Amino acid sequence: MNSPTEENYLKALFALAGESDETGVKELSERLGIKMPTVTSMMKKLADKELVQYESYKPLRLTNKGRQAAGLIVRKHRLTEMFLVEIMGFGWEAVHDVAEQIEHLHSPLFFQKMDEMLGFPKIDPHGSPIPDEQGNMEWKSYQKLSDCHPGELVVLSAVIHTSSDFLKYLNSRELHLGVQVTIQSVEAFDGSMVVSYGSHKAETLSHVVCERILVEKENLS
């Protein structure tokens, strides 16, 4: 059995792998807010447990076993977030911290019940995919809103780096998952966008915001 601490390292590696595949000690260290020497020694420990491929001065990689373990933690995290929103009435901006704690609980039954009550959901409240019981996850290929162009019609499908403040910001603009957004214009100077959706006819979104919103292009059939 892995400790909560070990699980957090695995989860971070899993997330970094999704972003760039090759990871280093520094990057992991910064992501976790833990100093590099501590990360090095944990990598050795996880390598002993065959969860990580580690050689001095080489990039870090999860083994298949490690990736599965990490996937199962992410599964618990995202099922929990879904449960908190759908069953317990949390706002999507309030679930992260609790889910960070609940993901480390040991109780197959608890998460199985959640899954059942939710009807075996495939995505969490932020649009992120929920890994299956084997820890496998489909890496969705959404596009950043910031990479879209004027005139395009897109559907808000997911958000990344889901800080509470960012999600509250989206709440205040009524920007929820599933909303159809038309890009009116892009400001070359700072990358900010003017978009319209629902009753919002001309909402300006900063580049920083647009980079954290993932969309799917509408099939204009």
Added chain:
Amino acid sequence: MNSPTEENYLKALFALAGESDETGVKELSERLGIKMPTVTSMMKKLADKELVQYESYKPLRLTNKGRQAAGLIVRKHRLTEMFLVEIMGFGWEAVHDVAEQIEHLHSPLFFQKMDEMLGFPKIDPHGSPIPDEQGNMEWKSYQKLSDCHPGELVVLSAVIHTSSDFLKYLNSRELHLGVQVTIQSVEAFDGSMVVSYGSHKAETLSHVVCERILVEKENLS
């Protein structure tokens, strides 16, 4: 903030206080399955935090602050058990281990939501009282079934030392909270009882079982 480990010591002291008021290092040590020297040093630590009154070779006592902290953990534990049974469909025999983990989560909102969804319950699935938001608990004065006499009509109101096996045993006999039980006879030799309730006309219960069942005498008005 207290660590999960500290919380477990407080909870154990709280429970022992309910049984006998004065507690010693040995008793606490045995209850927690932790060796005495470790308990001694934790008592010093909790005394520094003003949660426990500790002097060498003197009995252990919770301070008011300590009692409140312990009460709030018990509250979280019992709210959780109720939630698992009422909302998530767990059997009462399956909730203890998960609740032991969930009681240490830090999230006022999570437990508040549970409380709301349950309609602010006053007892848990085993008939134990749920402390209020201040950590105060009413110590119910139920009677052990083993202290009752033939001819008496009682209501099964709570169970103690709720091991999973014991609760499965009760399930198999359809002995649930609220069941009205009539004591038919008591065997002087081994203290076993023959009781009747519902469709069970003559069920024999061992002394060990009867000691763990708490009842309330029916008001024969």
Added chain:
DNA sequence: GTATATAGTTAGATTAGACTAACAAATTTA
């Protein structure tokens, strides 16, 4: 292709929570 900067490692210290071995106080028993 050497010098500098960046990334990574080693060594050693720290804290929390556990342990064993040995000793001391308190209580019980004869």
Added chain:
DNA sequence: TAAATTTGTTAGTCTAATCTAACTATATAC
């Protein structure tokens, strides 16, 4: 009340996970 038993404490060790300081390897720049 003296001896034996039980209970509690002290001292020192161990592991997990963290840190800082100092050193080394790799990558980048001129």
